Amino acid sequence: MSEGRHVLAIDQGTTSSRAIVFDAAGGIVATAQKELTQHYPADGWVEHDAREIWADTLATCREALARAGLGAGDVAAIGITNQRETTLLWERESGEPVHRAIVWQDRRTAPLCRELVAEGLEEHVRERTGLLIDAYFSATKLAWLLDNVPGAREAAERGRLAFGTVDSFLLWHLTGGRVHATDAANASRTMLWDIHRGCWDATLLRRLRIPEAVLPEVKDNSGAFGTTDSGLFGRALPVTGMAGDQQAATFGQACFAPGMLKSTYGTGCFALLNTGETAIPSRNRLLTTVAWRLGGRTTYAIEGSIFIAGAAVQWVRDGLGIIADAAESEAIAARLPDTAGVYLVPAFTGLGAPWWDPDARGAILGLTRASRREHIVRAALESVCYQTADLMQAMAEDVAAAGAASPPRELRVDGGMVANSWLCQYLADVLDRPIDRPAVTETTALGAAYLAGLAVGLYPSMEDIATAWRRERRFEPAMDAATREARLRGWRDAVSRVRSRQV
DSSP: OOSOOEEEEEEEOSSEEEEEEEETTSOEEEEEEEEOOOBOOSTTOOEEOHHHHHHHHHHHHHHHHHHHTOOGGGEEEEEEEEOSSOBEEEETTTOOBSSOEEOTTOOTTHHHHHHHHHTTOHHHHHHHHSOOOOTTSHHHHHHHHHHHSTTHHHHHHTTOEEEEOHHHHHHHHHTTTOOOEEEHHHHTTTTOEETTTTEEOHHHHHHHTOOGGGSOEEEOSEEEEEEOOHHHHSSOOEEEEEEEHHHHHHHHTTOOSTTOEEEEESSSEEEEEEEETOOOOOSSSOEEEEEEEETTEEEEEEEEEESOSHHHHHHHHHTSOOOSSTTHHHHHHHHOSOOTTOEEEOOBTBBOTTTOBTTOOOEEESOOTTOOHHHHHHHHHHHHHHHHHHHHHHHHHHHHHHTOOOOOSOEEEESGGGGOHHHHHHHHHHHTSOEEEESOOOHHHHHHHHHHHHHHTSSOOHHHHHHHOOEEEEEOOOSOHHHHHHHHHHHHHHHHHHOSSOO
């Protein structure tokens, strides 16, 4: 075991890059964060500057260690968690990106996805990768880069370029370009990884003209990924844990038993249901994905992905300018009995699960002369809860169809939005189930820390992690059934009005 008694967790997200130092008990010692610039070069396009991602990640790591009063010798390991599906392509020799990172929200490859569906590849993709054909995933983004960056395809075929999601890019730079790897959970989000056989799918690589030489090695989520360049932190540190943000949050919430369920509320909303060693296919257009792979054994999950959650409140703040700070939304929502019939459907970049409609666009419906800005603010918060209800219903139907055990009634929640107690209570009311908010809500970074710490013996076992999980507050449903059903009917009617096609 390492002499250090802390884990440095890198949490590179859609809107910010953070570093958090955790102690041996899983407690937060220090945090540093930098907001990430968003680039919107065209309608439906979203990009990040890969250089900024790396610079901010390194800076926050150093700042967090300084705030903790720790040196590199106090760190047992580094864990990485990341915004998933975001696609990067860089030069192997220099580490320089050949283009901005194409963010998971980006919809530029929706036409290519429609081509793949028309060619009859949808069933192959579902069977092999557990995913649906959608611009959300990395595969078509990588194909776009190879097709549109001058000289990229030739350089890739000659082995001069490396593809990766953000985890791979950070690992590459942390190790001084010595390691080009990803983990099984991140690989499962590329729409190129066979989640059953544990390999890259030759049929999809061939159709998208992606050279296998550009792809990273795929490793377990906890284990030796490599060591950092000694010049970064004063000594070489082992990188021993890695997982995409939602899988990391599931691990941080200690949802280790089949049937356990968590939902994370950040830029988007992502609900994961642990299905154990069984990959349950969805009949409701949810995703079958790798939760984690440990010791070569894969744990699977069903996932529902909502593109816009906290981003809806951010839009109300920045786009409409009707609140000055996102935190205001809690008090505003609490002052109102309801939205007076106003619904906000935040399909700014299309609709995610269970609709998967890339051409849908957002709308505010039910406006009257009596509507006020406060109704729109509350409607933005309510939309997060209604979208979660759509996911929960789809998950319950999938589990029942597979003959698996019903998930427990309680839902563990995390992410920045769950600091809003009004939101948590409304979520309990709409879902008609208890909502458990953990004592440590930074569960994404905590999951990365746990994965890294397990590999070096800092955290003894998953059983110990499960025992250490603590609930800060439980929210019990209090809404009557008639009100709940009426509001859900109004939501579903609103969704039907923005959809571009029927599924």
